[in-house]
Amino acid sequence: MNITVIGRGRVGGGLAQLWEEAGHQVDTLGREGGDASDAEVVVVAVPGHTIADALQRVSGLHGQVTIDATNLYTARDETFPSLAHQVKSLIGGPTARSFSTVFAAAYHQISSQRVAPSNLYAAEPAAKEVTEQLIRDAGFDPVYVGDLAPGARLLEDSSGLTRALAAQIGPFFYRYAVPGEL
Numbered sequence: 248m249n250i251t252v253i254g255r256g257r258v259g260g261g262l263a264q265l266w267e268e269a270g271h272q273v274d275t276l277g278r279e280g281g282d283a284s285d286a287e288v289v290v291v292a293v294p295g296h297t298i299a300d301a302l303q304r305v306s307g308l309h310g311q312v313t314i315d316a317t318n319l320y321t322a323r324d325e326t327f328p329s330l331a332h333q334v335k336s337l338i339g340g341p342t343a344r345s346f347s348t349v350f351a352a353a354y355h356q357i358s359s360q361r362v363a364p365s366n367l368y369a370a371e372p373a374a375k376e377v378t379e380q381l382i383r384d385a386g387f388d389p390v391y392v393g394d395l396a397p398g399a400r401l402l403e404d405s406s407g408l409t410r411a412l413a414a415q416i417g418p419f420f421y422r423y424a425v426p427g428e429l
């Protein structure tokens with residue numbers, strides 16, 4: 248797939264590396280922006296409070312399948328039910344939210360785990376297949392929490408728990424399993 252990742256920091260740069268290793272063509276854009284017209288999939292990995300600023304510097308956004316990976320540590324804009332909805336209002340394509348509950352600092356250790364770590368995601372139906380594929384291609388096991396509403400906001404609001412756990416044990420993987428699977 249042709250993927251443009253907006254944000255080339257820990258998340259954006261890290262995912263780009265994982266997906267390139269899986270055979271995808273990945274462009275990353277920093278805060279200066281750039282062109283995404285060749286992208287089949289757009290991934291947003293900038294600080295949550297900079298979504299509007301970051302996306303208005305990117306040309307060629309035309310309704311591509313989009314994955315929102317952002318989190319927010321400032322007051323939220325309640326105009327939108329979730330950050331993913333804000334992203335969708337600017338790009339317009341089928342939208343998902345994923346990679347927001349997993350740690351970039353642990354990306355390099357995914358492939359050495361006994362089983363693939365889980366990665367929770369919410370997605371509109373038309374974004375589901377691509378999102379699952381890219382989660383798997385990054386080395387994770389996708390776990391679907393439902394459609395963008397209410398799934399994206401549920402994931403967004405879980406960041407406090409993620410941070411609290413990380414304060415206790417550092418960056419971690421997690422695994423959801425049905426009985427008999429472990």
Ligand SMILES: NC(=O)c1ccc[n+]([C@@H]2O[C@H](COP(=O)([O-])OP(=O)(O)OC[C@H]3O[C@@H](n4cnc5c(N)ncnc54)[C@H](OP(=O)(O)O)[C@@H]3O)[C@@H](O)[C@H]2O)c1
Nearest residue numbers: 254255256257258277278292293294295297301317318351
């Ligand atoms: N780090 C994690 O483990 C983790 C996990 C889950 C979710 N997240 C979320 O993922 C997003 C990216 O996190 P990160 O850790 O990759 O951050 P980071 O390392 O600080 O990288 C941020 C990226 O966003 C770009 N950017 C674009 N517009 C920007 C603006 N107006 N102001 C500031 N930066 C701008 C930066 O551009 P330049 O390259 O030009 O500086 C940089 O490439 C955040 O929303 C974060 O909460 C992070």
